[in-house]
Amino acid sequence: MSKDVLETAFKTIEVAREDRIGIVTLNRPNQLNAISRGMIREIVTAFEAFDEDPSVRIILLKGNGRAFAAGADIHEMANEGAVDFELKNQFADWDRLLAVKTPVVAAVHGFVLGGGFELALTADMIVAAESTQFGFPEVKLGVMPGAGGTQRITKQLGRSKAFRWLWTGDSFSATQAERDGLISVVVPDELVVEEAFTWANRLAGGAPIALRLIKEAVNAGVDLSIAEGMFAERKNFSLLFATEDQKEGMRAFQEKRSPRFQGR
Template sequence: MSLVIYEAEGKVAVITLNRPEARNAMSPELASALGEAFDQFEADDGLWVAILAGNGRIFCAGADLKAISEGRAAGLITKEEGFGRFARRQRAKPVIAAVDRPALAGGFELVLGCDLVVASTEAVFGLPEVKRSLVASEGGVTRLPRRIPTNIAMELALTGDTIDVHRAHALGLVNVVCEPGQALAEAKALAERIVVNAPLAVRAARRAILDGLETTEAEGFGVAARLGAEIAKTEDFKEGPRAFVEKRPPVWQGR
């Protein structure tokens, strides 16, 4: 059985954690398979958006504590790519998390590593690391306070308690709330709203937002201008206005 299911549907890659018998807990083997899947996605010019999903009753329960207790932690976290070879991965293309069930500990950190989140009413999110004398160091204590108010991030990190999808949505962590079993379908619908746009411009806009968060507003304008100038050199930059004038849908080439 493949630990990660990789499917390409049009311009969208669906990457599914497939270790349901272990609640999709991240083992070294699963981390390796997940990293290879995202390597494949990033290298494929025909794929513009990825969806990260989880098979079974849990999106991802975090690190495989059994593997850690057996001394098999090597590979769970890498210096360059982080937890599951994803949490700190440097990538160009957008990724949507499709969360149908609980995302806990490292599983929540995988979600925080995505650009957009679709979640069902059966999803919950939490950082229970402190209950095991651990620190949520793969995005939990770093990214969460940049996404939601600091005191709420403190609440989650210090109590280890979970929040439901409705509170997560109200806090801005979740883009779309859906019925149980519909997270993947709704994530695909969101992906289709993205892939109708020029892929290089989408990547540049994503990069401008992320880089701009690390700068002053004035520096952020500079980042956006630099990326915009790069897009102006592409064939798609000419195609957009041409398609508008000719009253037809644009045909993006990604170059």
């Protein structure tokens, strides 16, 4: 499947493959990678293709040009009404990102605003350049986030801090975003892609099924009670004992060598 996606003529993204890493690069640099409906559909298409390819262990998301993504494409939405949004059902493509099981690492820089921030927050790890500016400026346009922004940061930060981000529309530094727990790592600007690849390569060497089931358990736990979350965790824990990777991992530990995980 990944071979097919590599041969697809995308208009707003670039897709590549480096060993076990599938790479998706936002490629509307003249528009600061403003996210159009066509772009999110292409991103989802690439993600799903990599997700179906067992040889792809990690997906890396990044952006060309001066920004990761400076927001949604305002020109595309400015003259539309509520009925247009209902009929076009544009958020259905965003919702498909929730079903991607492969771990996703995002490398972000420049502006990560509005829909661009919402896209970054769909990643499992965010590596940010230290000069990056994050924010949800939608309120300054008389609207609000619509692709999960209010929900994701509220679950991660709680109500009070979420209101600070959402009600002011202010931009925040990478340091502040890391302090608030919204991103994973902050690095010098020139190292952001390199650092993201370092993390992606490290994770790609891990047990693929274990990584996927950890992602599933963590994401489920956000919305479940502790008892329900523990049930989900233990189900996945037990399931991993049906994998060859579990046997290999424990055998390698006993033999004092590095494991060779196959994703089976």
